[in-house]
Amino acid sequence: GAVVSQHPSWVICKSGTSVKIECRSLDFQATTMFWYRQFPKQSLMLMATSNEGSKATYEQGVEKDKFLINHASLTLSTLTVTSAHPEDSSFYICSASISPGGPGETQYFGPGTRLLVL
């Protein structure tokens, strides 16, 4: 099946630093990738949708300048948390879609990246 990887799986950083998280589709080309944030015991909150070669579409309330998303190729998207603060600590999950919007569209999820900002 389709596999999505994320790197790193764990990251601890100091407040004020920036952190980059990579999301890769390993055996398929993903025209669309999604970034979610999950708080403990909560559902997934969609942060943004990114299409290869174009600017990401951010959900309401998500700061574009804080959460920079780059989708440079059909197999790689990156999320950079700029000037991270403790409240940014969370579990970040990406997903990739092969045929976005189609009736049988399936999103394949990465294993997630746990960020802890001290």
Add this chain to the structure above:
Amino acid sequence: GDSVTQMEGPVTLSEEAFLTINCTYTATGYPSLFWYVQYPGEGLQLLLKATKADDKGSNKGFEATYRKETTSFHLEKGSVQVSDSAVYFCALRSGYSTLTFGKGTMLLVSP
């Protein structure tokens, strides 16, 4: 807007018990419906899906039937195992929109 409501957990069962996790939805049109499973410390995995009314999705002994008349997509399994302990998310997608998730239901299965 679209929304998904799941029963609150945790659901605690003994091994080999019957499982039902309720899921109801509100959506425009005819959404596709999904169940995702999240094991501890991991991302979500698609468990099963149904794309039209009366469809039954099934996988690994789990089943869910798309009930348009009751706007429901309840997850069932006849005999749970300890390894089924996880958080289960019901989700929908309307047309070309993104996924809308429920809050998740934690399942704990004891030997």
